[in-house]
Amino acid sequence: MKNILLFGAGKSATSLIDYLLTNAPRQKWHITVADHDLMLIKSKTGKSYYATPAAIDIKDQAARQQLIEATDLVISLLPPHLHITVAKDCLHFKKNLLTASYIDPEVRKLEKEIEKAGLLFMYEMGLDPGIDHMSAMKLIHSIEKKGGQIFSFKSYCGGLISPDSIDNPWQYKISWNARNIVLAGSSGATYREKGKVKELSYEQLFDHSKTVQLPGLGKLAYYPNRDSLAYMDVYKLNNIATFMRATLRFPDFCEGWNALVKLGLTNDTEKIQTDQLSYYNWAVHNIRAEKAASHEDAVAHYLGVSSKSKVIRQLKFLGLLNGDVINLGEQTSAGILQHLVEDKLKMEPADKDMIVMMHEIEFERRNMATRLHSYMITQGEDNMRTAMAKTVGLPLGILTKLILQEKISLTGLQIPVMPEVYNPVLKELEEYDIRFEESFE
Incomplete structure (x- = not known):
């Protein structure tokens, strides 16, 4: 035993x-x-x-x-x-x-x-990081084995809500750790694009959201992750012109989150006494709000949007513009926001989440430039057996089995970028409908 x-x-x-x-x-x-x-x-x-x-x-x-x-x-x-x-x-x-x-x-x-x-x-043996490393390295090794020279690598992943379960203006519900969602992107991002290192601050991150097309889903927004450059050496792609790892969201989410960042409501350092403090007074505590203006008008004016805009609808949905009292004792703004999103953006029992991952690799072989798209879309069953739980948990379970069966002889501090791990793990994941489709341009 x-x-x-x-x-x-x-x-x-x-x-x-x-x-x-x-x-x-x-x-x-x-x-x-x-x-x-x-x-x-x-x-x-x-x-x-x-x-x-x-x-x-x-x-x-x-x-x-x-x-x-x-x-x-x-x-x-x-x-x-x-x-x-x-x-x-x-x-x-x-x-x-x-x-x-x-x-x-x-x-x-x-x-x-x-x-x-x-x-x-x-x-890093989960989803992102985890399945992203394994699926990317399988593609990279395959291209290099056939003599291809990679010059651009982009990898995207998002834990999203299934389109059938979208019923709020954020186009988002929480399928994993809410604190991680609130703090995501807070350290900014660094990546390489066309030979130049790009650095984005937290304040710029969601403002710079660009989009990619996914089969069957249409347009998704993305923002770069943390320090992409740290993985260039891990993937043995040190000298390529473009290298970026990014997070996927439905576009409305990025627009709304950008407003929360601008209002200073994601700060996790400064503590605030929330007893007797209303959500609206917290929402405007970093800005000069016009006393005579309605709550919607005051915030809309600061953000440079219409008081009837989607962003204002999103803030109202979270309860930021009402006079309800917070009463959570001493909290950081990030802590208050976490409390709100856990309540307002929670998954209901019948809701289904969705994991989307895509790699875009551009390479040259025999003087011919080729672009490879590899993507995976996985749906959850309900709010307990989520796609997030499957894609984080199953790689750990499969590797556990391989180790206890003594089929893995690795030692040391590792992440899953080697064939002896990614081949059997990705193969078994297909039995759980976690698989990648590929297309070439």
């Missing part, structure tokens, strides 16, 4: 837990799911003979280490800042670790120790 320990039973864990429990009888696994919320764990594991719920505080060192010492492999779906705590324990007890989060500077400091211990710490 092999023991698997999963930290975190939140939104992204549902499909992973389903996968592990489905495979448990045949593979002879037992799965321990650890989270602070016992009822949440039980809602995901049911009464399975192959699962043990463990309600613990992740900061309780003795409880955490007892679980890690007793297992064969650890998967972490905790908030990113907590991974390092688990990683240090995995190193101490010599356990392999898988997570969907980015490699951070703290775990990077452990790189030599991880390698020396002969362990595999696989980070």
Whole structure:
């Protein structure tokens, strides 16, 4: 019997837990799911003979280490800042670790120790990052193997709402961590375009939204992600003229979010006392609003839009222009906004989300320029078994199986860019309708 320990039973864990429990009888696994919320764990594991719920505080060192010492492999779906705590324990007890989060500077400091211990710490093994790396590297390696010279690489991914479930002016609902959505883009973006490094501040990011066409979906807006340049070396595309990784949204979302940024409502540093503070007074606390003007007119004037515009409708939908009192104690603006979007943009039980990913690669082979489009559109089943949960959780589950079957011999701190990982994982993902279509121009 092999023991698997999963930290975190939140939104992204549902499909992973389903996968592990489905495979448990045949593979002879037992799965321990650890989270602070016992009822949440039980809602995901049911009464399975192959699962043990463990309600613990992740900061309780003795409880955490007892679980890690007793297992064969650890998967972490905790908030990113907590991974390092688990990683240090995995190193101490010599356990392999898988997570969907980015490699951070703290775990990077452990790189030599991880390698020396002969362990595999696989980070970025979810959707984006994860499936994006695997599908991109499969294309890149295939083009290079046939003698193609790549000169432009663009990769796009978005967690969206299915068009059938759109019923609000934002064209968006939350299918994953709301805090990550509120803070997305806050560090700006860096990428390369036609040989020049481009840098966008947070204030410029949504203002510069451009669009791409997706088969069956039409026009989607995109904004560049964080530091795209950091992946040029990972993908071995250091010398190409254009390299960009970007997030996809329906165009209305970017327009509305740009207004929130302009109003200063995404700030996560300055704390505000919200008791007795109305949402409208919070919404205009960074601007000089005309006293005589209606709430709509005052905000519209500052944003340079009509009081009847779509943007004002979006702000009204979130409840920003009414006199309701916030009453959340001391909060940052980002915290208040998170509270609002979790309420106003939540998925209803019958809602379905959608994951869209696309790679655009331009390359030259035998003096002929070619553009390759590779895209994947995956729909969720409902508000629990979401496309986001599938695409984040299944790659982790499949790699867990490969490791415990001893089909993977990798060690060290890694992300999934090698054929021995991406080939079997992408192949099995197709069984779950997570597959890419390709076209050439």
